[in-house]
Amino acid sequence: MALLLFYPLVIVLGILSMGFQMLASRLINPHFGSTIVEWSWLITTFLTAFSVGSVLGGWVSSQPATRRGGWQVAIAVTGVVSLAVTAFFSKRMLDAIELHFIPDVAQMNDQGGAGMNAAVLLSCLALFFVPVTALSSFGPQCVGWLAARGTAPGKASGVVYGVSTLGNIAGVMLTTFVLIPHFPLSQLMRGWLAVATVSLAALIVLLRPAAGKISPS
Amino acid sequence: MKKLPSIRFTFLPARTGVLAAVLALTGCGKQEIQAQPTRVAVPPAPAAAPATPAVPTLPPPPKGDYVENFDTTYNNITVQRDGTRVELRARSRRGEFYESVVDVADPTKLILQYSRTVYAAAFFQPEPKRALIIGLGGAGIHRLFAQAYPDALLQTVELDPMVLALCQSRLEFKPTAKTPVAIMDGRMFVKRDTNKYDWILLDAFRGGYVPAHLKTEEFLRECAARLNDHGVFINNLHEGTELFYADIKTMQKVFAQVVLFNPPDSGNVMAFGVTYQTPAITDPAKWPDPEVVGKRLFASVDLAAIKTEHIPIPKEAAAAQVITDDFNPAELLNIIKTNNEAKGR
Numbered sequence: 001m002a003l004l005l006f007y008p009l010v011i012v013l014g015i016l017s018m019g020f021q022m023l024a025s026r027l028i029n030p031h032f033g034s035t036i037v038e039w040s041w042l043i044t045t046f047l048t049a050f051s052v053g054s055v056l057g058g059w060v061s062s063q064p065a066t067r068r069g070g071w072q073v074a075i076a077v078t079g080v081v082s083l084a085v086t087a088f089f090s091k092r093m094l095d096a097i098e099l100h101f102i103p104d105v106a107q108m109n110d111q112g113g114a115g116m117n118a119a120v121l122l123s124c125l126a127l128f129f130v131p132v133t134a135l136s137s138f139g140p141q142c143v144g145w146l147a148a149r150g151t152a153p154g155k156a157s158g159v160v161y162g163v164s165t166l167g168n169i170a171g172v173m174l175t176t177f178v179l180i181p182h183f184p185l186s187q188l189m190r191g192w193l194a195v196a197t198v199s200l201a202a203l204i205v206l207l208r209p210a211a212g213k214i215s216p217s
Numbered sequence: 218m219k220k221l222p223s224i225r226f227t228f229l230p231a232r233t234g235v236l237a238a239v240l241a242l243t244g245c246g247k248q249e250i251q252a253q254p255t256r257v258a259v260p261p262a263p264a265a266a267p268a269t270p271a272v273p274t275l276p277p278p279p280k281g282d283y284v285e286n287f288d289t290t291y292n293n294i295t296v297q298r299d300g301t302r303v304e305l306r307a308r309s310r311r312g313e314f315y316e317s318v319v320d321v322a323d324p325t326k327l328i329l330q331y332s333r334t335v336y337a338a339a340f341f342q343p344e345p346k347r348a349l350i351i352g353l354g355g356a357g358i359h360r361l362f363a364q365a366y367p368d369a370l371l372q373t374v375e376l377d378p379m380v381l382a383l384c385q386s387r388l389e390f391k392p393t394a395k396t397p398v399a400i401m402d403g404r405m406f407v408k409r410d411t412n413k414y415d416w417i418l419l420d421a422f423r424g425g426y427v428p429a430h431l432k433t434e435e436f437l438r439e440c441a442a443r444l445n446d447h448g449v450f451i452n453n454l455h456e457g458t459e460l461f462y463a464d465i466k467t468m469q470k471v472f473a474q475v476v477l478f479n480p481p482d483s484g485n486v487m488a489f490g491v492t493y494q495t496p497a498i499t500d501p502a503k504w505p506d507p508e509v510v511g512k513r514l515f516a517s518v519d520l521a522a523i524k525t526e527h528i529p530i531p532k533e534a535a536a537a538q539v540i541t542d543d544f545n546p547a548e549l550l551n552i553i554k555t556n557n558e559a560k561g562r
Binding site: 033034184185 | 290376402403405426429430433436437541542545546550
């Protein structure tokens, strides 16, 4: 029964992570254009968040079961709050960053200029890094949960990341071809926040160690 | 030779997303010119304008007639020379599109029909002192402008530095203090530029598409804010998809008056918008005499003939969606075909 909830949640995490990248590009395009510079910083930010999130999730998985739940809640709350900030305040934040780093046209020459790079990087870090890191940290914990239920660790890792990647693909396609063409960005961001809140809460409940099956420690 | 819609380009469309960006970053594609950064020999720009951009250095063009392909950061470009005629074409998923066609022996000759129709702006602002073009293309429009209005400034903003390099080395375009070119995203330029313009032309195609963030109400408002009191905004549109109606509706949301011209056999519709209510510009009978406002122009631009290209606003525009930064289905609308016979004109 738990597995029936587990795999959909893994897919939803994948959708939220990569679909968010497509939304992110729409958020920052009006401020920094649609250039290779913008895309390179955006992709770098997301990959860094995936990397940091994986390490963080692996560390949480190694914590004693009695402390693990607390870390999970802390990371999930941080992710949801940061996503809420992005959903409700991104335009104001982007306006402020843009004006601070690129106050006039004379400082915009060449897309690789320091001001432009700093502005795009700071925007990506401020708006996208924390929520994606938080979402990504649950991947290793899902592997740990599956392994604790008797699945071989290698197989558990392969299955979780395989399913999660399918979610990533679904997220990109769904967001690009269905959601962005049919819904305002502001609504989509609030939808992302709602789905992330519910799915992370469900995941925290699901990942609680069953009585007598506490591992690893 | 197959018939090609006449358009320009500059950007990486957001819909191609991660894959396109990764391809661009990794340099996948065909022959790539190894570029070395250098400085263009352009006189110093005004203080408020960006500094001289760095553009790639290209090898000299082949002797005689030739066809060359260039993979750039944002485009796949074909340059074809046949006598004094040089074509710049851009490839997109729908095939190859004209960006520009110029006769290097006669800078006043405009070959692509839509580029002539741009000069219908003279009906609404016959004495431009400052103009802005978003999207360099092959700089065909620039040559005639520089000849017709020698005292005016024509600022251009272009995303792809290779397009500027090709214009300089293959199409014999020489930027001057009167025709400076900035290399950056068009929206970034408009948002930060503090100058006012009499003409602003949005012609920023990449292949068959204009980037979605240059389609929105917010961007058009940013352009409108850069117009002088009697300035005119010119938008190069393509008919045939739902995006056409959405573009018109979005322009109507921003500009007090919108006038359309349909150059024959081009697939383009040139939309002109002004921010003032009076005098009315929507009645061609009240437009100034083409011979008077076109006296500075040359034989290739017949304003009397261009006047006949005027078309009414299609009725479908009334029900179309306004494109905004928040709700921007431009890419989807651009693939939904329309029935051209149902335009009510």
